Amino acid sequence: MLTIFGFHTDDKLYRKHAQILQRSAEKFDINVQFSEFSKDDWQKIIAFKPTFIAGMRRDLKGPILFVDADAIILKDIRPFFESLQEDIAVHYINGTRLISSTVFINDTPNARLLMDEWERRQLNQPDRWDQVVLQELVDEWVEEKRITLNKLPPNYTFIFDTSRRTYGDSVEPIIEQLQASRDKRWIDKYQRRNSFHQWLMRIPYLLKSTRKIVGRHNVVNNRAESLGIDIRLTIDDLI
Incomplete structure (x- = not known):
């Protein structure tokens, strides 16, 4: 059973966004686990996002989907994500640049190893953007055939004010990033x-x-x- 998870800070803006995302997931009977952190804690923790996601992969059973808190789910995503067999699924803008606002992590040994390695590399490179570190790791491990990858279509990481220009009118949002x-x-x-x-x-x-x-x-x-x-x-x- 698919579980959506994520985190948000304790300010009014992101708390309200997280409530919208959680309510949208519940509309489609999707399990949701969101954690709230103070802004001070969030800023102090090195490699926060990879550490959080790796920890959730260790703690939860079944396929899991990380979604940035300022998103909304507009359709039932369970049939799509629960059918995925790959270790990880992410979107690459124009097929070249990974974005980590929506990250599917399957319940497989290789997926767990991948998340642990992302955390380790980020801790060793704290000043680099975690998204770039993840892309380097995913591309490397795919080439070495250590993991399998599904490149998500843009519907699942649709940015409300730019994706239309990038992909045209044929793409309709399913998970829409609202850019707080x-x-x-x-x-x-x-x-x-x-x-x-x-x-x-x-x-x-x-x-x-x-x-x-x-x-x-x-x-x-x-x-x-x-x-x-x-x-x-x-x-x-x-x-």
Whole structure:
């Protein structure tokens, strides 16, 4: 039985995103295990993501699917993922660059070894992007025939505001990445401004930066509403 898992920080923005993701998974009777960490703990732990995922692979039985907390599941993904026989499944943008926002890890000895090795390599290279370290490892082990790989179609790692330009209109999202990092940049800017400029930034559609954030929130809220999820993002969740 497939289990979706992930983590999020304890701020309002990511907590609400995680709630949306969890509710969307539950709509399709998918098991969900999400962990919450303080922002301080998350920033202090070296190789956080590989360590977390490797630990979950050791702890859980059956096939597991890591999904970034700021995603939403729009269709029943169980038939697809529960049919996979490969050790790991990830998407490569245009077939070349691995992205780790959706990572399927099967319940196989080689998959466990792969996750343990990702953790080990990341701990030895803490300043490198964990996604790059994972791609180097996966490509190396596939070439050596130590693991089997399924390259996920873009439907399962669909970025709400860029994938359409990359793949065209024929691709419909199944797991959609909603990119809360866009809001984090707005928050950083907001915190550096004086009180008057902060007031301006809180007015919807007045400033370009706020219009972009409101537009992203509208996408998130529309997706949630389409599944009957009564959780909404607003500017107040960022302040």
